[in-house]
Amino acid sequence: MGKKPVGTVQICLISQDRQLQEDVRQVVHEINSWLNESPNVAASELQGDCRPLQCQAQRYLRQQQGKGGPKQLVLHCFASLEAASIAQNDDTIAAECVYLDSRGLGLAANEDPFAKLLSVRSGLRFSPSSAVLFCAESCLAKWMLLLGGNRLIRTPLRQRDQRCADLLRLLLDHLEHAYFNRLLVRTTQPQTEPVAAARAVFDLMRARWGQGWDFHFFTGSMVAGFIDSMHDLAEGTDIGLYSGCNEHALAVGAMAGWQLYGRAYVIAVTSGMLDEARGTLDNLRRTGAPGIVICAESPETVWYAFQGTLNADSNGHAVIAARGLWSDFLREPGDLQSGLANAFDALDNRPGPTFVFASQSALESRTPVVVPLKQRTPAPSAISSITEVRLRERLNHAVAVLNHDPAPILWQCGRLSPTQRQRVLSIARKTGVALADSIVAPGSVPAWQDGMPVANYLGPLSMYGFSRRIYEFLEHRRCVPFEAQTQSIASNGDVSGLAHCANARSARETTETTPWLFFLKGKADQSATPYSEGKLRRSFRIAQVNRNPAHIAPFADLGLQMCLDDFLDYLEPRIAPDPLILRHRQSHLQRLQCAAEIMPSDCIETLPMTPNYFFQRLGQLVTELIRDEGYRYTGVYDVGRCSLSALRNIPRTDPGFSGWYGRALMGDGLMALPYLAVRNQRNVLAFIGDGARALVPDIEQRLAMCAASSPHAAGRNISLFYLNNGVLSMIQTYLDKRYALNGNRQVNVPQPGARAGLHEVAAQHYVSYHSIKSFCPETLRTALMARGQINFFDVMLSHNSDGDGLSLVSEETWSRQPVEQWT
Known part of the structure; x- marks a missing residue:
């Protein structure tokens, strides 16, 4: 001008x-x-x-x-x-x-x-x-x-x-x-310099994560200057800037960013709204997502400060401490240097949400602050520093199990890095072990890779939603006969392997048929399997690979306190499975892959459709798209019975985001979608029950706005399936199996009105609304393959509590028995 x-x-x-x-x-x-x-x-x-x-x-x-x-x-x-x-x-x-x-x-x-x-x-x-x-x-x-x-x-x-x-x-x-x-x-008068707190936080984050982090914010009068400065500092970088419908959305976005893309975070809010983050704060701590949470706070000297959490009646900081989270309160600008240094030290020592409460004067100060960057020495490799004979014995035991044990072996994988995923798939191919993901880490290992099915993958293993193949693998066991196994090992001259088998048989005759369950990067907690602790002790042998000693289960037979990468480093050069055992494992996997995942009752068409029917049809369609069109997607699964059907029946190509993680909070999956709409490069399929939809704000306009602003918008499709059956179906499923009661007074969910039509929300970016009462593959195929489009599907479904791995009881009913028993 x-x-x-x-x-x-x-x-x-x-x-x-x-x-x-x-x-x-x-x-x-x-x-x-x-x-x-x-x-x-x-x-x-x-x-x-x-x-x-x-x-x-x-x-x-x-x-x-x-x-x-x-x-x-x-x-x-x-x-x-x-x-x-x-x-x-x-x-x-x-x-x-x-x-x-x-x-x-x-x-x-x-x-x-x-x-x-x-x-x-x-x-x-x-x-x-x-x-x-x-x-x-x-x-x-x-x-x-x-x-x-x-x-x-x-x-x-x-x-x-x-x-x-x-x-x-x-x-x-x-x-x-x-x-x-x-x-x-x-x-x-334009301010040419950012506030000191923003500059210091920005520099400290970049020193640790470069541009691999995001800034999530929800504005407030006390934190507005900090937010504005962070925006100015991040301009022209790859650091993401995200707001949300509320503070809960910020926490969910930060969790999705860490789990799916390995991105750290800074969150800025006012302390009065901190409780709006719900239990997702605990999920952030649980997943070890590293980040700084800046909370504007009024000092105690203000008499019952507006939106303050420190007064004679309450202490919001104590609530954060009770969650096991680190926090400090910076009352004056002079506290910035030491307070931020302590906060980042705490973050380095214990990754997770790290809270910095700060007064308005501290947040708005522009007096430069220099926080020294400490040199961080990476932790030494567990393998290179192993001095305990006991740990080496356990590692050798794991190698012997993979090479010589005739029992079924299943690896349930937690969230893996791309490199870890490839290494796990490679070892599985070489050893013939079965692989599973879970409802808390869907897609940690894929059902399809590079347009081909993964032969070792059998489906999800979890408390709910376990696949039929997983059920058959664990309940109907097959093993190599002991005599054939020892004969094969002896013929190969493997005396140590023969001794291992002899010792195993003398220790416990049934060991050879007792399956091994390996939990990689998992706690083996209640959500991991449909079995009780007692059942796991009696009927399975449990191995865990987890670097946190507190996460090794007391019933684990083989606890390996170490990083997964170190575990894989030890295994890879020592993998040499016995040929007979390998052939048996591979033939067993082939038999399971040929087994029917879909039962005749799943194919009965009704109006409204059952979840079993709709999702087995949708699973077939997605399989065709993966095989024939190279389709790839990121799945989003909110908490609910129908999302379990999606998780169980629709094959995955890539890691997804699950509301079942941690506290299993209804609405987490839905609230993560605006963040994913900006960040994710692939297609998105989201499955949201009507209960979760009713629990959180309407995110549709924000989702459309975020999707249109993404650099990936034109090349991908976002499809959100609202699964409407009028009840909180997981609770009704429990009532069905426990009390046979009509729980309508507890579980009813109001139903939204039908919508239809196509609307342009930005240049060449469209939102399409569909109301689905019957399955039409042509309509769904066209919608899912439309690039630059967001689809909202309102799917009318009935409630049932049959199949879909909802419980061991549901998989043992007459309609779930293998068809060959009746023909």
Whole structure:
């Protein structure tokens, strides 16, 4: 923009509407007359309720004369955005107010058109009334979704006096804010330096994670300056900036970022809203997601501070301590250096949400703070530092099990890095062990990879949602006969293997048929299997690989306290399975892969559909897309009976996000979607029950906005399945199997109305609504393969408690028996 003439305020009007141009000229002319005490100026003829506003404005401006404010408003009119931009670049104008009429200009609602028109220049003063966009009524929602904040939006009314009154108010608001009110004038002076807390946190995060972290924020008066500074610092980097519907959404987004992409986080909120994060804070701690949580807090010296958590009646900091989380309170700017240094030391020593409570004075201080960066020495490899003979014996025992044990072996995998996943798949192929993911880590090992099924993968193993193949593997055991095994080992001259088998048989005759369950990066907790602790002790041999000694189960037969990478390092050069055992394991896996996962009762079509029917059909469709179209997706599974059907029946290609993790909080999956819509590069399939949908805010508009802003938007598809059966179906399933009661007073969920149609939310980005009562593969195939589109499917389903691995009881009913028994 050009240099601003002394004593003037320039206004830029971009419009092709002659009436709007005349309105603005009239109001500017009238204000100039009041600024310069011109006695006889043609009135704008405001009528009725608008006339008093005109008198107020006239009196106020005359009171400001002689106080050093502007003497004149200068209006520049342009017929196009291009012409206005050229004038600014040529230093023709230097506007503090831009009125942009989008009607007839063909503006795409996918970016802020004011960003370049209101660029900061020396001497210019901007206010909340500096940017006004005029649009057609039909476009209001679209522009409000995109702009918001201090970009004002108007649809011109037919009544001229109302239009002129509004323009008068807007211009007077700007003059007061930018020139006449001393308190407000200070806010128009641009701050060139970020607040000290933001600069220090930003530098400390970059020193540890580079650009592999995200900033999640929910605004508040005390934390607004910190948030603004973090935005400025992150501009032009790959550091993600995310808000959400509430604080819960921030915590869920941070958890998804760590679990799916390995991204650390900073969260900024006010302490009064901290409880809105729900139990997801505990899930963040449980998953070891490293991050700093900045909470604006009022000091104890304020008598019952508004939204404060420290007073004679309560202590919000004690609540954080009770969750096992580190926290400190920075009361003064002088506390920043030591407080932030301590916070990051705590974060280094124990990854998880680390809380920094800070007063407004500490958060808004711009006095530079230097927090020294400590040199962190990586922990030595567990293998290289092993001195305990006992641990080596256990590792050798694990190698012997893989190479010589005739019993079934299953590895249940927690969340794996991409490298770990490939190593696990490679070892599984070489040894013939079976693989499983779980409801808390869906897709940790995939059902399909590179367009081919993974032969060792048998499905999820969990308390709920376990696959039929997993059930057959664990309940109907097969092993190599002991004599054949020893004969094969002896013929190969493996005396140590023969001795191992002989010792095993002498120790326990049944050992050879007792399956091994290996839990990699898991706790072997209650959610991991459908079995009780007593059943696990009696009927299985348990091995765990977990670096945290507190997470080794007391019933584990083989506890390996170490990192998974070190465990795999030890195994890989020692893998040499006995050929007979390997052939048996492979043939056993082949038999299981050929076994029917779908039972005849799952194929019965009803109206409404059963979850079993809908998801076995959808699973077949997704399988075809994976095989024939190279389809890949990230699955999102909220807590509910129907999402278990999805998790069990639809094959996965990549790791997904699960609301079943940790506290199993209904709504976590749904609230994670806006974050995933920005970050995720692949297609997204989300499965949300009506109970979870009713528990959290409506995220559809935010999801559409986030998806449209993603650089990956045009190349992928996001499909959200709302699974509506009118009840909290998991609870009703429990009632069905325990009490045979009608639990309608406890479990009913109101049903939303049907929706249908296709709507454009941004340039070439669409939202499509579908109501599904019967399965139509053509409709679903077209919708799932439509790039640049978000699909909301309202699926009508009935409730049942049959099959789908809902319990051991549900898999033992007559309709779940293998068909060959009856033919």
